[in-house]
Amino acid sequence: MSAVPMPPADAEARAAAKLAETWGDRPGVWGWLTTVDHKRIARRYLVTTFVFFGLAGILALLMRLQLARPEGRLLSPDRYNELFTVHGSTMMFIFAVPVMEAVALYLVPLMVGARNIAFPRLNAYSYYMYLGGALTLWVAFFLNIGPDIGWFGYTPLSGPEYSPGKRADIWAQMITFTEVAALAVSVSIVTTILRMRAPGMTLARMPLFVWAMLVTAFMTIFALPSVMLVTSMLISDRLMGTHFFNYAEGGDVVLFQHLFWFFGHPEVYIIFIPALGFVSAITETFARRPVVGHTFMVLALVAIGFLAFGLWVHHMFATGLPKLGNSFYTSASMAIALPSGVQIFCWIATIWAGRPIFKTPMLWVIGFIVTFVIGGLTGVMVASAPLDLQLHDTYFVVAHFHYVLIGGAVFPLFGAFQYWFPKFTGRVLSETLGRWQFWLIFLGFQLTFFPMHLLGLNGMPRRVYTYPAGLGWEPYNLAATIGAFTIAAGAVIFVVNVVLALRRPADAPANPWDAPGLEWAVASPPPAYNFVDTPAVSSRTPLWEDRTSLPVMGGLATDYREIVVTSPVEAEPGNRQDSPDPTIWPFLAALATTVLFIGSIFSEWALVWGAIPLAIALTGWFWPKRTGPGGAPE
Numbered sequence: 001m002s003a004v005p006m007p008p009a010d011a012e013a014r015a016a017a018k019l020a021e022t023w024g025d026r027p028g029v030w031g032w033l034t035t036v037d038h039k040r041i042a043r044r045y046l047v048t049t050f051v052f053f054g055l056a057g058i059l060a061l062l063m064r065l066q067l068a069r070p071e072g073r074l075l076s077p078d079r080y081n082e083l084f085t086v087h088g089s090t091m092m093f094i095f096a097v098p099v100m101e102a103v104a105l106y107l108v109p110l111m112v113g114a115r116n117i118a119f120p121r122l123n124a125y126s127y128y129m130y131l132g133g134a135l136t137l138w139v140a141f142f143l144n145i146g147p148d149i150g151w152f153g154y155t156p157l158s159g160p161e162y163s164p165g166k167r168a169d170i171w172a173q174m175i176t177f178t179e180v181a182a183l184a185v186s187v188s189i190v191t192t193i194l195r196m197r198a199p200g201m202t203l204a205r206m207p208l209f210v211w212a213m214l215v216t217a218f219m220t221i222f223a224l225p226s227v228m229l230v231t232s233m234l235i236s237d238r239l240m241g242t243h244f245f246n247y248a249e250g251g252d253v254v255l256f257q258h259l260f261w262f263f264g265h266p267e268v269y270i271i272f273i274p275a276l277g278f279v280s281a282i283t284e285t286f287a288r289r290p291v292v293g294h295t296f297m298v299l300a301l302v303a304i305g306f307l308a309f310g311l312w313v314h315h316m317f318a319t320g321l322p323k324l325g326n327s328f329y330t331s332a333s334m335a336i337a338l339p340s341g342v343q344i345f346c347w348i349a350t351i352w353a354g355r356p357i358f359k360t361p362m363l364w365v366i367g368f369i370v371t372f373v374i375g376g377l378t379g380v381m382v383a384s385a386p387l388d389l390q391l392h393d394t395y396f397v398v399a400h401f402h403y404v405l406i407g408g409a410v411f412p413l414f415g416a417f418q419y420w421f422p423k424f425t426g427r428v429l430s431e432t433l434g435r436w437q438f439w440l441i442f443l444g445f446q447l448t449f450f451p452m453h454l455l456g457l458n459g460m461p462r463r464v465y466t467y468p469a470g471l472g473w474e475p476y477n478l479a480a481t482i483g484a485f486t487i488a489a490g491a492v493i494f495v496v497n498v499v500l501a502l503r504r505p506a507d508a509p510a511n512p513w514d515a516p517g518l519e520w521a522v523a524s525p526p527p528a529y530n531f532v533d534t535p536a537v538s539s540r541t542p543l544w545e546d547r548t549s550l551p552v553m554g555g556l557a558t559d560y561r562e563i564v565v566t567s568p569v570e571a572e573p574g575n576r577q578d579s580p581d582p583t584i585w586p587f588l589a590a591l592a593t594t595v596l597f598i599g600s601i602f603s604e605w606a607l608v609w610g611a612i613p614l615a616i617a618l619t620g621w622f623w624p625k626r627t628g629p630g631g632a633p634e
Contacts (some may be wrong), residue, residue, distance in 0.1 A: 016532050018558040023115070023529040025582055034582035036120035037528055038105050041127050043424065045102030049095050052134055056090035057491060059083045061484055064448075068481035070469040080465035081148040086141045088151025089171060093178045094134045096409060097220075097267065100274035101185045103416060104213045106424065108189055110519035110526060111207050113198025113535045115556075115563050116579050118191035119184075121586045121621065126184035128590030133177025136598060140170045147171035150463070152264070153234065155245040155256040160238045169238055169601045172231040176597055179224045186217035186224075193217075196563060197571040198518065200537040207517055207540070208284075208291060211298050212277030215305040216270050222309070223266040230259035240604055254319055261312035269308040271405060273301060275412035276343060279365050282412075282419050283347050285515040286362040287354030290541055293346040300339035307336040317388045326385040333383030337376055344369060359513075360434035364415025367442045371407025375400060378453065393463075396456025402449045414441070414494070419513070421498075426506030426524045433497040437490045444486025451476035451483075516541030534564050537571075585621035592617045 025031040025040070035041065063083055066072040075083065109117050117123055140146045147167045149158040158168040193214045197206070206214075233244040234256070243249035245256050284291050291297060311332035313321060347369065356362065378400040382388045391397060414437070422428050455476045460467065467473055511520035518535060519526075520543055534556065539545040556562050561579040566572060592614040599606025 012532055015558050016527065019529040019532060020527060022559060022561060025528070031582070033587050034584050036116070036124050036580055036582055038109055038117040038120060038123060039526060041123055042102050042106035044127055045098055045105060045130070048131060048134065049099040049102060052090050052138070053095045053099070054491070055138065056087050056095060057488065059087040061488060063087065064481040064484040066465060067477050069478070070467055070474060072466050075465060077465050078148060082141065082146050084463065085147045085150055085171070086137060089137060089147065089174065092151055092267070093175060094137065096271040096405065097182055098130055098178070099413065100216070100271060101182065103420070104189055104274065105185060107420065107519055108192055108210060108213055109196070110522065110530060111210050111517055112193060112196060112201060113518050113531060113537065114192060114196040115530045117188050118196055119188045121580050121583060122184045123188045125586035125590050126181040128587055129177055129184070129593060130181035132590065132594040133174045133181065136170060136177060137174040145170065152260060153231070155234065155253045158234060159245055166601055169235060172235050173597050173601055175231045176228055179228045182220055183224055186220040189213055189217040190221070194568045195565050197566050198535050198537045199564070199566060199571055199573050201571045203569055205537060205540045208280035208294070208297055209277030211301055212273050215301045216273045219266050219270050219305050219308065223263045223270065226259050227263035230256055235600070257316050257319065261315045265312040265315060266308040268404065269304055271409045273304060275368070275409045276301065278412040278416035279347060279368060281517065282361045282365050282415055283350050285513050286357045286359060287350045288357070289350065289354040291346060292349040292353060294540065296342055297346055300342045303339040304336060307332060311336060314383055314388065317385045318392045330383050330385050334380055337380055340376060344373065360431055360438060361415040361419040363435065363438045364411050364418070367438065368407060368411040368415070371403055371411060371445065375403030375407055379404060391456055393461050394456035395452040395460045395462055398462050399449045399452035399456065406445060421501070422508035422512050422524045423519060424525060425502065426508045427501040427504055428508050428512055429497050429501050433493055437493045437497065440490030440493065441487050444483045444490060447483030447486060448480045451479045511543065516544040518542055585617060589614065589617035589621055
């Protein structure tokens with residue numbers, strides 16, 4: 001396969017029409033259920049995650065109303081625990097990780113010049129599994145049997161002795177659903193990045209967002225089996241009478257914390273590292289120059305990925321572990337701030353050396369830098385074991401992780417949404433409404449969570465549903481509640497902005513920001529096949545280097561789905577490969593898996609009988625496809 005000149009316009013139009021027919025989905029519900037288009041599936045993820053984000057936000061407002069004044073009576077203790085658990089579980093498992101993966105599902109194939117994602121059927125299966133887990137949690141909540149054990153599910157509280165009924169089992173199986181989905185997405189992303197990049201896009205030329213998702217996907221693959229294992233052990237204790245966490249029978253409750261936090265702390269960076277990729281992409285575009293220190297940025301991402309697996313015990317300083325071990329994890333917890341600091345300085349240098357344009361996405365970047373620096377400094381503080389023993393179960397920690405997770409991940413996410421919304425929908429969001437949203441959420445966030453540092457320093461414990469008067473906590477809690485409703489006002493403006501934009505005809509140009517990445521080389525929104533011809537890349541900023549037209553690689557079929565496979569490091573073209581057609585089997589396999597998982601909440605025999613329909617669905621999924629001469633599908 002060799003580089004060819006850009007085809008004439010009429011030839012390209014004929015090829016595009018044929019590709020639209022080949023790569024298009026069937027109309028109606030059947031097309032919705034059978035699609036394997038990464039863009040359609042990513043949009044479903046985005047819509048679904050933001051719906052659950054809104055629901056979790058409503059629970060947060062109810063909790064803040066309960067705590068606005070002392071001796072609050074809006075919620076009972078049991079109901080507060082249920083709201084606290086469902087809010088935290090939704091934000092961590094149903095919103096934060098899936099929404100980052102959703103953006104990657106849409107953008108990574110476009111950024112690397114591919115026609116679809118690797119393993120598109122597995123990608124389709126992942127969405128239905130994710131949806132099944134989210135509905136399991138929220139249907140249980142609306143039926144008043146939702147979990148009430150905290151989003152972390154610590155034993156022995158979540159064990160059979162202290163949590164009768166099915167609340168804890170529902171939480172544990174929700175974890176299994178969402179982590180199966182996340183693992184499926186991660187495998188697809190890793191394979192897409194390593195084997196489907198455009199010719200010439202060496203590892204050194206990959207966009208920083210693609211690097212961020214490669215590190216994130218590898219972290220997910222290594223971290224998520226730990227939490228799936230520990231929740232399966234919990235289900236086994238509850239359903240089958242094993243004693244993994246029963247101290248009286250030789251079990252160990254601290255083992256639960258080790259396994260959970262070996263996943264739980266890398267998960268913070270699984271959420272956070274994609275946001276670093278968002279910030280790099282936005283900063284590069286609106287500073288009008290490539291990011292300073294590209295190599296150092298990549299090394300910082302990789303360093304964060306490695307270090308994240310070496311500091312989970314800083315969540316467990318209060319469990320009585322040996323002091324020598326605490327010293328090691330204190331050092332690791334402080335060391336991880338260094339690569340994050342490198343990235344902060346590279347972004348500041350990029351803005352300083354560039355010609356910055358302060359559109360709304362760039363405002364979110366500035367808000368992120370300010371907020372994340374505060375969260376990072378408090379993180380270094382609680383990394384110290386002696387100080388953490390004083391602050392561990394106080395509102396200081398609540399303030400810290402919200403500064404890191406909302407300021408460090410949700411702020412860049414809103415900026416990314418404003419930035420890539422034209423690519424998602426063909427429409428540009430209102431700049432005026434976007435600025436109103438930014439200032440309301442940014443100021444409301446500071447008003448909500450900064451006073452929680454002071455609450456923690458004044459001794460207010462976390463996870464309490466009320467508190468007595470006269471302790472000096474009233475003004476800080478009232479301010480936090482006012483701030484929470486200010487954030488909600490910003491969220492409402494965000495929804496209004498999206499709805500108004502979607503009511504307009506699609507009129508966004510292919511590259512409204514004059515950005516340098518390949519995703520902006522195609523129409524907004526992109527066609528089903530992404531690229532008529534696979535582009536060839538010769539720099540890190542291809543659209544800035546080749547402003548007239550991109551060189552392309554010819555030779556791909558137009559009458560059946562075909563993709564280019566390239567080498568992992570140098571992205572040299574290797575061979576052509578079929579890409580699966582739309583199929584119902586991922587949906588049926590996910591449905592069968594859902595029945596198996598939910599059934600296993602009530603009986604271990606569901607694992608046996610539920611395996612039968614799952615085996616049938618997987619057989620249909622992997623049934624060999626007939627091929628014609630030369631390997632082309634018939």
